[in-house]
Amino acid sequence: MNTRVTDDEYKELEALAQARKQTMSEWVREVLLGQRGEPAGHAVVLAEMMALRAIVLTLATAQAQGETMSEERIRELIRFADVQRFRRANEKWIEAANHYMGQDPIKAPSKIRNTGQG
Secondary structure, three states: OOOEEOHHHHHHHHHHHHHOOOOHHHHHHHHHHHOOOHHHHHHHHHHHHHHHHHHHHHHHHHHHOOOOOOHHHHHHHHHHHHHHHHHHHHHHHHHHHHHHOOOOOOOOOOOOEEOOOO
């Protein structure tokens, strides 16, 4: 298995492996295997947080504008947030990955290093 990281990322990962007194291969294997099953759980939590965020922001905006939300309107808002939550969570995952990689969403990666670890 190979991957590419920037020189700075490689140094950071190497330091983490050294701190555990492991080779890079040992450390990477441990981290990868330790993540089995995790992304799905994280995706659900993020999706729920995105739905809650949408609900809270909409209610706060309505209140700030002096609007009264009927019970039916609040139920519609909750249904809409539930429908959109995974799409919004996926957008946040992509946004976070691009930020982590130091990229704009439309730019290609630069200064990538192949670790050659396998």
